Amino acid sequence: MAVGAEDLLKMYYYLRLARGLEDQVTKLYRQGKVVGGCYVGTGEEAISVGSAYALEPHDVIAPSHRDLGAHLVKGVLPKEYMAQYLGRRTALTKGKDGNIHFGDLERGIIGFISPMADGIPVAAGAALAFKIRREPRIAVAYFGDGASSRGDFHEGLNLAAVLKLPVLFICHNNQYAYSVPLSRQMAVPHVADRAKAYGFPTMIVDGNDILAPQRFRELVRLRHPFGIEHDLRHAMAVAQVDKDHTAMIAPSLDPAIERDGLPRLVAG
Numbered sequence: 466m467a468v469g470a471e472d473l474l475k476m477y478y479y480l481r482l483a484r485g486l487e488d489q490v491t492k493l494y495r496q497g498k499v500v501g502g503c504y505v506g507t508g509e510e511a512i513s514v515g516s517a518y519a520l521e522p523h524d525v526i527a528p529s530h531r532d533l534g535a536h537l538v539k540g541v542l543p544k545e546y547m548a549q550y551l552g553r554r555t556a557l558t559k560g561k562d563g564n565i566h567f568g569d570l571e572r573g574i575i576g577f578i579s580p581m582a583d584g585i586p587v588a589a590g591a592a593l594a595f596k597i598r599r600e601p602r603i604a605v606a607y608f609g610d611g612a613s614s615r616g617d618f619h620e621g622l623n624l625a626a627v628l629k630l631p632v633l634f635i636c637h638n639n640q641y642a643y644s645v646p647l648s649r650q651m652a653v654p655h656v657a658d659r660a661k662a663y664g665f666p667t668m669i670v671d672g673n674d675i676l677a678p679q680r681f682r683e684l685v686r687l688r689h690p691f692g693i694e695h696d697l698r699h700a701m702a703v704a705q706v707d708k709d710h711t712a713m714i715a716p717s718l719d720p721a722i723e724r725d726g727l728p729r730l731v732a733g
């Protein structure tokens with residue numbers, strides 16, 4: 466699909482909306498008004514929005530904790546997101562969870578379980594259902610670099626490869642799992658190196674380039690698993706808000722804010 470001015474505007478809208486909502490939730494969290502913890506995808510919105518925008522409406526996503534952008538593209542309303550964090554009954558979990566553990570199967574969103582790769586085998590299972598029913602849909606699993614060190618990641622990828630499932634694995638490689646840098650959690654430079662061992666193609670793209678996912682749009686229709694690693698560094702470290710309501714900032718990542726996907730879309 467050629468990306469026109471209207472698409473760019475829509476993507477910009479979702480980028481801004483995700484950032485604005487998460488900035489608000491962060492403020493509410495610091496005021497002690499949020500029930501439970503607070504995870505945001507600041508600096509990682511381009512991955513989330515760009516990839517979800519490249520999908521068809523009937524495709525299914527298993528978002529992770531940095532993927533508000535994908536939720537919004539799939540139709541989650543700002544008021545539902547805020548209600549979720551405030552533990553209100555109008556939230557998607559009806560106030561039973563005050564955090565990001567929400568989904569909505571009617572909108573094609575598999576509920577988030579944890580940041581630690583649990584959504585990967587579930588997305589592979591959804592893709593298996595599509596294959597058995599001969600439906601032309603794909604499933605997408607989002608996860609971080611740290612999640613790729615967990616067993617579910619490897620089991621899900623292997624299953625998808627062996628059964629040739631129409632599933633797309635999207636890794637946000639933000640170089641940290643909490644405060645643990647990449648070099649302390651894996652001995653290969655890229656998460657995509659791990660995926661290759663299971664025998665399906667992968668692509669490493671710039672995580673701040675919102676148009677990068679358009680390049681895999683056709684590839685995923687080939688009905689086999691495909692992996693995308695979005696490499697990025699950004700100023701906000703992973704445990705964006707910790708227990709004493711302070712943000713963990715990794716100083717070495719400061720210059721990365723200049724490559725932020727939001728101003729880049731405006732400039733480009």
Ligand SMILES: Cc1ncc(C[n+]2csc(CCOP(=O)(O)OP(=O)(O)O)c2C)c(N)n1
Pocket residue numbers: 531579580581608609610611612613637639641642643703704
């Ligand atoms: C089952 C489970 N184990 C551990 C945690 C704590 N935890 C939350 S995020 C995280 C690290 C995730 O790293 P990564 O996949 O790189 O995601 P990022 O935080 O960088 O977005 C950990 C260990 C959790 N929430 N749930």
Ligand SMILES: [Mg+2]
Pocket residue numbers: 609610611637638639640641642643703
């Ligand atoms: Mg990470």
